[in-house]
Amino acid sequence: MKKNLFLLAILFSVQILNAQNNQVPEKKIQKAFAKTDFLSIEMPDFNEKNMGFSGIHYNLMLNNWSYAGLGIYGSISGIRGGFFTLGVNAGIKKYFGKDFYIDTGFHFGGGGGAAAPDGGGAFILPHFNLGYDFKNFSLNSGWSYVDFFDGGLIKGHQINVGLEIPLNYDYADYGVSENEYDLAALKKSGWNINSKRTSLMLHFNNLKVQGDETNKNVQRLGRATIRLAGFEFASYFSKNWFTFIKVDGAYDGIRAGYMDVFLGGGYHFAFNNNRTNLLAKFGAGAGGGGGVESKGGFLIYPDISIEQRIFNDIYLSINKGFVMSPDATFYTSSFGVGLKYYVERNGIISKEKSFKSGKFKGLEVITKHDIYVKAKRDANPSEDMHQISLQINLDLNKNVFLAGQTSFANFGGAGAYAEGIVGLGTRSNALLNGKFSLFAQILGGAAGGGGISTGQGFIIKPSTGLNYKLNKKVSFRTSGGYVKAMGGNLSSVFVNFGIKYHLSFLKMK
Template structure:
């Protein structure tokens, strides 16, 4: 009897353990965020009556906060006139009110900072309200109406003008940030809302070399031909299907010319995979805005044809080499490009893919931070010091539970340095939350290109360490503050700084 009881007990425990470990892990809650991308255009009447209008175009992304209001971020760049190299960054907020099923009113305001190209931008701070009437064509919307722009911190750009925009729905799925790095199998997810086709994206950091050719020149008339402008930047690619893609890329100069040159491009391309997806070839064409650093790009409108070869090195990381041209359409500014980069591919928000058969799924933490920087006694080219403020956007992608890769761009908005901008990348570390899951601390080291606005950055290379605290406000929203130090290589900028802002935290499902 004792032996029978003992055997039954062992069998029961064994089956119980097997049953316990065989259970599927609960799938993460899938949350959908509605949003839309926006491309807009306005032609600004400049203060000097003898100067042509500055054509201004923007790229934005807005989150729908509810059925009728939205908020987001946007960049602007000059593409017409004589102010090539004039760029801004800002935040958007607005209301969309439906009149009928198709007709709606769109009104809102953009607040930002920036400038450049010796324009009368003052400290760089500006407002841009608009009032538009729009029509919904289902897959996109078109709006047009009135806008007003005012560089109010000592600038003299102040104008009413016609405003037009295109809205393209662009939604995404996510879950809570505190679930980052959780792993799942297909069995865990096959009965959940995540079991659908994934979307492929890629992120790349790169160095690009512009070999200047033709009759390219500085704004002073001095020839640039023969120089090499060295840029650092990043590129974001999203795939429409297995072959076609669209991309956004931004670069800033750190060597070869005076600091201040940058460019931003939006475009499309074709992707061809070979060698069992270990080797890729991409042909891309972009249009955008560029200038600064004394380079004469006329109105700033540039085109960018490019061919990129990619080779897998490990996991989802690829080494890249690209060759192409960056130029104005009339070749007034004309360069040949050669670049090298490191690219990371992600299949997100689903369990199946056109490219690979994912064997494992993981939630990757992503932080989008909008903040205001305050540089104490920022050194100027004139040999004096003055505080400078800038609006800044930083995106963190977590490589594991604590370490993240960061990209940051910033534009001056107060302190008489309207043309100053930064484009920097690096690594950071963030702790788990403590004090009842409300507070975490972080430290990071970023570096890259910066210049313009009379700030003494030499040829543009800066290093920027910092640390700070993150305080939870809502489930995916927190307050972020920090202090740090910025140092320019080859320039006099050597300042302590402080910043504060808002951090939007989410986790996205990725497969590999």
């Protein structure tokens, strides 16, 4: 009798453990907002027009009154086309009354370009704004101050204006990544909502310089083809309409340093049983560098793409369009190819697709500080160069991830230097009570500017390091490695350290 009771207790315990393992993870909500802002910066040369500085930011609400996030700025007016920066945001957003609020905070970053007096690239940008909340969006404006303090000459007070849009997201803890659940279990959970469609594309683009013989870029560059590598992220707000952000950097065709960033929207038409897509897009943004004359930097990007499914949710994309300034000072015909990955995420209900199961996929966002030891210059003596860097990892499985990284110099006399690189990495299983993990990665892509010797801009960057888990969302990360410019003299050991924010999202199958 005792033996039977013991066996029954074991079976009951196993059943409880299985039930716990099959429990669908809780759907959590992170409050956040996207922001675009503009400020007109007075330049140190009084004969020069102000530089129109426009930014795109994404901030997480840490509680009811404070936020932190990331932002990228670029020149869109004046004469400094190709001037870009990357930085971190932090601030306080406090309501008084029902709709008015005060927003005070700062942005710290690095970058530069376009032969501007940016020094090493490090700068601060505090602000104090008054805003009004219209519920679906808010507007704010106020005082700000910019100072490129590491040997730069750009500094001063100005008025800024901004537009904010609430952009919350659903997530689960990173620890449940790669767990899979059937549709019946998901229907009984908080994930029983409409799915959201997003896409990520890694692509190569070619810009053929156009114009007659009087065009400044034809005179400078001839009929060069600027070869770019980059990524595009799109989010759908209806069956057919979407918004996107696109970032590219030059790796061949002209001297290193050209970069462009576009924000826009488009229409998606699917046919051939959803195996073929036709997309029309229009974007506006900033671009320049690498000897390109783009005046203030404001560019437009009309484009048509055709995509063909090659495997499950992976499509081959071919695009044709234009990248140009409105007055055609910079005028190019663009042609490119890419691999695009579509994801139906964070919901099990869709009018277009039927699902059988869902799997949680890990996503990591890493902000870090890089130090290149004795970075080679084209003319000046070698010295250490520092960068602020953003890396995003998408887990392919428990141990392999796809990585994309962008970095901008902030100390070391190379303010115009920037990178845009992609690659693959692998990590170990958790070690020492789940606190540590080891990783290795190899990235490659476009880099240049700031007098750093990168030739036409292609670099490779292998590294290895470790993560230390601080809590369910955040880890400390450090690594070391080697960076080599394939067409230049840059050949440096580097180290970095930073913070990794990790979560998982539900991918439907």
